[in-house]
Amino acid sequence: MNNKQQYVLAIDQGTSSTKTIIFNEYGKVVARGHEPLQTNYGADGFVEQDPEGIVQNVLTSVRHCLEEFKRQDRDVRAIKAIGISNQRETFVVWDKSGRPLYNAVVWQCKRSVNICERLAADPIADAIKTKTGLLVDPYFSGTKLVWLYENVPAVRQAIDNGEAYFGTIDSWLLYKFTKGKSYYTDYTNASRTLFFNITTLNWDAELLQSFNLRSLNLPRCVPSSYHFGETDLLGLFETPIPVTGLIGDSHAAAFGQNCFAPGSAKATLGTGCSVMMNIGGQPILSSTGMVTTICWSTEQQVCYALEGVIVTCGATIEWLKQEWQLFHDSRETEAMATAVEDNQGVYLIPAFSGLGAPYWEMNRKASIHGLTFATSKNHLVRAALESIPYQIKDVIGAMEADAGLLLDQLMVDGGITGNRFVVQFLANQLNRKVAISGFPEVSALGAAYMAGLKAGVYTGLDQLQELKLVKDNLSPRDVDTHKQWYLGWKKAIGS
Numbered sequence: 001m002n003n004k005q006q007y008v009l010a011i012d013q014g015t016s017s018t019k020t021i022i023f024n025e026y027g028k029v030v031a032r033g034h035e036p037l038q039t040n041y042g043a044d045g046f047v048e049q050d051p052e053g054i055v056q057n058v059l060t061s062v063r064h065c066l067e068e069f070k071r072q073d074r075d076v077r078a079i080k081a082i083g084i085s086n087q088r089e090t091f092v093v094w095d096k097s098g099r100p101l102y103n104a105v106v107w108q109c110k111r112s113v114n115i116c117e118r119l120a121a122d123p124i125a126d127a128i129k130t131k132t133g134l135l136v137d138p139y140f141s142g143t144k145l146v147w148l149y150e151n152v153p154a155v156r157q158a159i160d161n162g163e164a165y166f167g168t169i170d171s172w173l174l175y176k177f178t179k180g181k182s183y184y185t186d187y188t189n190a191s192r193t194l195f196f197n198i199t200t201l202n203w204d205a206e207l208l209q210s211f212n213l214r215s216l217n218l219p220r221c222v223p224s225s226y227h228f229g230e231t232d233l234l235g236l237f238e239t240p241i242p243v244t245g246l247i248g249d250s251h252a253a254a255f256g257q258n259c260f261a262p263g264s265a266k267a268t269l270g271t272g273c274s275v276m277m278n279i280g281g282q283p284i285l286s287s288t289g290m291v292t293t294i295c296w297s298t299e300q301q302v303c304y305a306l307e308g309v310i311v312t313c314g315a316t317i318e319w320l321k322q323e324w325q326l327f328h329d330s331r332e333t334e335a336m337a338t339a340v341e342d343n344q345g346v347y348l349i350p351a352f353s354g355l356g357a358p359y360w361e362m363n364r365k366a367s368i369h370g371l372t373f374a375t376s377k378n379h380l381v382r383a384a385l386e387s388i389p390y391q392i393k394d395v396i397g398a399m400e401a402d403a404g405l406l407l408d409q410l411m412v413d414g415g416i417t418g419n420r421f422v423v424q425f426l427a428n429q430l431n432r433k434v435a436i437s438g439f440p441e442v443s444a445l446g447a448a449y450m451a452g453l454k455a456g457v458y459t460g461l462d463q464l465q466e467l468k469l470v471k472d473n474l475s476p477r478d479v480d481t482h483k484q485w486y487l488g489w490k491k492a493i494g495s
Contacts, residue, residue, distance in 0.1 A: 006457045007079045009065070009241070010448035011058055012441065013086040013169055014249065015039065015106065018058050020065035021441060022079065023448045025457050027467040029441075030074065033065030040103075045110030045138075048103035051092045054169065055176050062236055076237065083245030083451030085252035085443045086169040088192045091141045093148065093155055094165050094172070098180055101155050101164060104172075105144045112143035115150075119143065124210045131197045131204050133283060133292030141168065142194025146211050162215045168193070170246040171219045174228055177243070182229030185219040187294040187302065188251040196221065198283050198292060201302070223297040224251070225450040245451030247296065250274050252446030254305065255296045257411040257437060258468050260461050262303075265399070265407055267392055268442075269416035271318075272356075273310035275395045278303050279403045288398035289358040296446075298453060306402055308357035308395035312350040314416050316384045319352065326377045330419075337382040337421045343485065345370035347492035348383040350391075358398040359493070369492040388416065389426035390489045396430060413437040420474075427474040428482040438469035 005024060012019040020033040037057045040048045066076065089107035094100045105111070119125055119136045134140050145166065148155045158164035167175065168189040174182050190196040190203075195211070195218070197204040203218050222228075224247040230240035247255065250268070254276045257266040262280035267273055278295045283304045285292055295305030317333060320326050327333060347369045349355075354362035368383065396407055409432050416422055417436045427434040439445055452458040458467075476482075 005074075005078050007074075008081050008083060008448040008452040008455070008457055009062070009079050010083045010085070010444040010451070011062065011173075012249065012252075012444040012447060013054065013058055013084065013173065015087045015090070015108070018061040019441060019444055020061040021444045021448070022065060022069050023445070023452070025452075027445065027448070027464070027469075030072065031065050031069035033061045033063065033068065035061040035064065039106060045113070047106040047109040049090070049106055051094070051100040051104045051172060054104060055173065058173060059233060059236065062233055066236065077239070079241055080457050081244040081451040081455035082231070082241055083247070083447035083449075084170055084173060084243065085247050085249045085447035086173070086189070088168065088189060088248035088250065089139060089141045091145065091166060091168050091193075092172040093145070093158070094167075094175070095158060095163055096165065096180070098176055101158055102148055102152055104169070105141075105148070107139060109144055110138045112138045112147045115143045115146050124207070128194060128207065130285065131199070131207060132194055133191065133198045133285060134194055135291060136194075140192055140194045142211060145213065149212060159213060159216050162217065165217045167219050170248075174243060174246065177231040177233055178229045182243070183219045184222055184226070184228050184246065186224040186226070186246040187221060187297045188224055188248040189246065190221045191294045192248060198294060198304070223299050223302070225298040225454045227454060242455060243451070244454035245447050245449075247447055247450050249443040250276060250307070251294070251296050251305075252443040252450070253413065254278070254446070255449055256439070256442035256444075256446030257413065258465055259295065259411065260465070261408070263405045263408045264411070265396065266411040266413065269313055269388065269412055269414035269422075271313065271315045273313045273388070273392065275308045275310065275392060275399070276305045277396070277399045277403065277405070277407070278305055279405060280304065284403050286398070286402045288402055289360045290395070290399060290402060296450075298450075306399045308399065310391045310395060311353050311356040313388045313391070315352065316348065316350040316387060320381060320384055326381055333381050333385060334419050334421045336378045337385050340376065340378045340382055343382050343386060344372070344374065344379055345488060346375055346379045346383045347489055348380070348387050349493055350384070350387045357395050359394075385419065385422050386425060386485075388422055389429045390486065392426060393429045393486065407432055409433040409435055411435050411437060413440070413442050424474050424477070427476045428478055429486060431476045431479050433476070434474045435470045436472045436474070438471035
């Protein structure tokens with residue numbers, strides 16, 4: 001370990017804000033900055049952001065963080081590296097001078113639904129799944145770029161003339177911050193585009209040809225921990241600092257949660273839930289509705305993952321609060337759930353926006369099963385909370401079947417982890433230990449680890465394992481009873 005203090009600056013560029021955190025060589029936070037980001041929601045499911053606005057948003061967030069850092073009389077020259085994690089599927093198209101040709105198209109945007117329907121009926125759909133590990137869905141960048149090509153003449157002309165540069169937000173920021181000198185992306189972000197072959201770890205010429213995008217300029221694909229170039233962040237630093245980490249935010253969270261070994265997994269419990277399981281050094285295609293993706297990568301190692309997206313978790317609790325007014329504050333729900341001994345056969349299927357993995361019944365509606373005159377509001381609240389662990393168990397079970405791996409323990413982060421009933425119920429359902437992260441900003445932490453590994457601030461995965469911060473470990477209890485309850489859930493969901 002070095003005697004002199006060393007720091008890593010991590011930029012976590014999210015959909016609704018940018019967080020900047022400076023970490024020391026022990027993975028501890030020394031300064032934070034935060035800046036909200038404007039998103040434009042248009043008709044027909046269009047969701048866009050201003051590309052130059054994103055750049056300025058990041059710079060403002062970094063400025064706030066550096067001000068706090070300097071107030072502590074710390075030395076800016078001791079910041080050894082910059083790491084960036086980012087909202088994954090959002091992308092920008094720009095010209096050689098760095099001028100955007102259109103707004104940033106956000107991952108939530110649904111403009112390409114018709115294009116997806118067209119592609120799903122085409123033989124190329126099988127090749128897309130085999131090569132990219134993804135499903136043909138508006139969620140991923142590729143089909144929305146096809147929409148721009150077909151509907152925006154300036155974009156079409158620039159692509160056909162070989163003058164259009166494509167990039168997810170990591171590439172866009174890197175290009176702008178290095179004034180066009182560095183044009184890279186990492187494997188995790190590339191693996192969310194529908195153009196990237198997860199086996200060859202490069203752009204796929206056949207897929208690009210089939211999308212009419214063969215003349216598109218694409219960034220060089222490299223591991224997440226890599227020397228991407230240097231930047232003074234457009235004048236925020238006196239001397240340039242190397243950028244040595246680029247990684248998609250969900251992948252960064254898995255890395256920050258120490259999902260280093262096959263069978264390790266993390267679940268981020270928020271409005272919805274993203275579950276990601278490390279499956280080791282070879283891709284495995286899912287037969288259960290998961291997507292296959294790159295988990296994380298260094299120059300020494302590439303790890304693949306299965307990812308399952310659950311549409312509705314915390315949003316169910318919010319619905320009971322807003323529409324039913326069963327409680328004033330979601331923190332009350334834990335006491336309400338434990339006030340009844342069991343759910344008395346009451347199950348809530350939270351298909352408010354359809355059911356995601358592993359069911360993919362997007363037209364399904366939410367339902368409540370097993371109501372009697374003895375059902376109280378506590379039973380309803382309990383059923384809503386239980387629906388979160390049940391859905392995660394569905395996804396983990398599907399992943400274990402796909403990968404032929406057994407989960408060793410589940411790392412959880414996100415707001416709902418403050419509800420002990422949910423986390424204990426999850427441990428009981430999985431019959432595995434569940435570890436609650438002691439650190440709220442795990443995406444920024446993962447980006448800092450990636451950058452710090454390449455810059456020599458952190459020595460390797462063993463050291464990162466030692467730095468791991470766990471707030472609590474919950475062990476399973478009462479497993480046989482929980483097996484019976486899960487059978488009731490499967491019956492209610494109809495599988």
